[in-house]
Amino acid sequence: MRTTIMMDNCLSKDIYFHEFDEEINAIPLPTHFTFPFCYEPHLLAKKASEYVQQYILTQQEWIHNFGLEPKMEGQAIGKMFGVLVVQDQNKKIGFLAGFSGKLAGKNDHRYFVPPVFDMLTENSFFLLEEDHLNDLNKQIAVLEGSEKGIELKRALEETKINLDQQFIQFKEKLKTQKKERKLLRDHSKSVLSAASYALLEQDLIKQSLRDKYELHVFQKQYQLDMAAAEQPLQDFIDTIADLKEERRKRSSRLQNQLFAQYNFLNANGESKNVMDIFKAFNKLQPPAGSGECAAPKLLQYAYLNQYKPIALAEFWWGQSPSAEVRRHLHYYPACRNKCEPILGYMLQGLLVDKNPMLENPDENIALPIIYEDESLVIINKPEEFLSVPGIHVQDSVYTRMIKKYPDAGPLIVHRLDMSTSGILVLAKNKEAHKIIQSQFINHTIVKLYIALLDGIITEDAGMISLPIRVDLDDRPRQLVCYEHGKKAVTRWEKIAVVAGKTKVRYFPLTGRTHQLRLHSAHPSGMNCPIVGDDLYGQKANRLHLHAAYIAFNHPVTNERIHFYVEPNF
Structure with a gap:
């Protein structure tokens, strides 16, 4: 369905197609469309983002609490916005703007492209069913919060x-x-x-049998009395369970009814329902909210209105969620869990930048060995190089070292993130591997990292304790979670502040995935991302995080050995 306005059989100006108010002819267009999951925004996409940001600051049409104004009423909710630079049929360059989810309680706003399906229209099946679900939620909350359950449990215990x-x-x-x-x-x-x-013995035997019978009768009556006492509580529990099951079924039906409305186009002009897209991608049900992110909205509108997609960018506006790390005005890749299947389909037919995660590293990259004996090899791993083979890229420390030492193994004792450089310990035999690994498990190994943070830290030292788990909607990103996260503790010391950036030493006391990166960027941690962190901060020439020092007991001599390698930043 086209959303441009028809007047006197002529197309009026598309209110969602925004022109640049400055000369852009000197800016070369990209030869390939943006790979949405790892990118540096094109200059035109950055300019378009600035236009959108200015609009957000100056518009008077809606009010949304982004958490940027301390006295504003309502819950603070930051928002992901997106821009899509496009070319119309007359070769004119402009841009479309969009946002993820809802904005100011609505899906549709004049400046931003409409949703693929607006579930919030008056009397829509979604709102009508949502009323039923809200009523179920209230009933469940009332029952769970009432004294009746407590009283029934108390009565059962007394009985x-x-x-x-x-x-x-x-x-x-x-x-x-x-x-x-x-x-x-x-x-x-x-x-x-x-x-x-x-005769006496016969009578005594009868008495014994009578006692056993009476015990049997008593036990049976005990079970009957207990069952009668448990029934009111069980009825109460079953009532709540039935309401929850009804809620689950209604939610599932509603979600499927919603998904039936989400049919996405691609650059070849083909259309596919979101259920079929996910089935082909991973054979799973689409997560709730699939298709509501900015990027799919923008591409869908472009295809519906015959605009050619040129470049894409998404930026965060407002306060970060408490669990995640989102920084105001920073650019972010599209989320994986919801958007990867959809965008993978929608980009078919476009020339798209290569996925850098699928590119093999330079074969000439060296793995400097800083120590070697019959039991160990210690290397200085370069940045952007895998410790172990990935799903798509095989070249790694492990594959290089197994070629060099074909009889060695298991080799890998611990890992460094692909983007992190520094000291990596390898074991040449099983016994050495077992002994060193036990030192990691028992936290007797001392590790020191050096990082350059993208800002000024005023404190001299401190301790960060924030539990971490994977972001199920956006792997491999991690988030802070006090309910399901694993304990993650980092001690740190400031080295120096230079040119508005802070160099620090990190002493991780646990070894969680992305621990130092998340502890750096999270508002409850350092609140200052590592320079070059494209997941929790902003992309640069590299991630400025380096495993600089390690100390442990040699697996053969038990002598305490230590190594230090200065970072190259």
């Missing part, structure tokens, strides 16, 4: 205590009766005749 006490008393009674029978037997053997004793 169980009473029944258990009765059971103990009953068993004590049977135990006493058994002892009395034994005493009677022992006494009667010496005073009764054989015939009389036989």
Whole structure:
């Protein structure tokens, strides 16, 4: 569906196509479209972003609390915005603007391209069903927050205590009766005749059988009484469970009904539903919100209106979410979990920049060996080089070293992120590997990293403790999570401040993925990303993080050995 306005059978100016107010003819157009998951914004995309940023600052049409104004009412929610530089059918260059999710409670705003499907239109099936789901949520919240469940649990506990006490008393009674029978037997053997004793024994056996029967009856009644006491609580629990199951089913149906509305175009003019796109990509159900990010909206509008996509960029505006690291005005790649399948399909038919993650490193890259003996090899790993083979790129420290030492192994004791340079320890045999690895596990190895932070740190030293887990919506990014994250602790010391940047020493006390990068950038950590960190900060010539020092016990001599390599930044 075209969203341009028709007047007198002529197309009026497209309100979503924005022209540059400055001369841009001198800026060469890119030969390939932006690879959306790792890119440096093209100059035209940067200029378009500046136009959008100025519009956000000056517009008077809507109010949204981005967290940039301390006294503004409402919850602060930062937002990802996107720009798509396009060429119209007359070869004129302009740009489209978009945002991810909702803005100021709406999906549709005059300046920004409309959503692929607007679920928030009045009386839409989404809003009607959302009312039902909200009602279910309220019912569940009322039940879970009520005193009834507590009272039912208390009543059950009291009933169980009473029944258990009765059971103990009953068993004590049977135990006493058994002892009395034994005493009677022992006494009667010496005073009764054989015939009389036989009659007595028969009676005592009957008493014993009676006691067993009464115990069986008591146990059965105990179970019946307990079941009766448990039923009110179980009914209460089942009521909540039934409401939750109804909510789950209705949510699932609603999500599928929504997904049926999301049909995406690609540059070849083909259309495919989001369910089919994800099925072909990873055979999984699309995550909630798939298709609501800025990039798919922008491309969809461009294709619908015969605009040729030229370059893409996305930037963050506002306060960072508490768990993630998003910095105001920084550019970010598209998210992986929701956007990779969709954009992979939508970009078919376009010439797109190569994925740098799929490019093999230069074969001439050297792996300097700084120490070697019969048990160990210690190298100075260059930046942007894998420790172990990746899914697509095989060249790595491991593959290079296994060629050099074909009889060695398991070799890799620990890893460095691809972008991190510095000291990497390799073991030539299983025994050395086991001994060194145990030192890593027991935290007896001392490691020191040097990093250059993109800002000024006023403190001289400190400790950061922020739990970390992977961002399931945007791997390999990590986020801070106090519920499911793993403990991550870093000690740091300031070295110097030079030209507005701070050089620091990091002593990681745990070894989580991206620990130093996230602890640097997160507002509750250093609040200052590492220079060149394209995941948590801004891209540069390299990530300025270097594993500079390591100390551990030699696996054979047990002598404490240490190594230091100065970073090249």
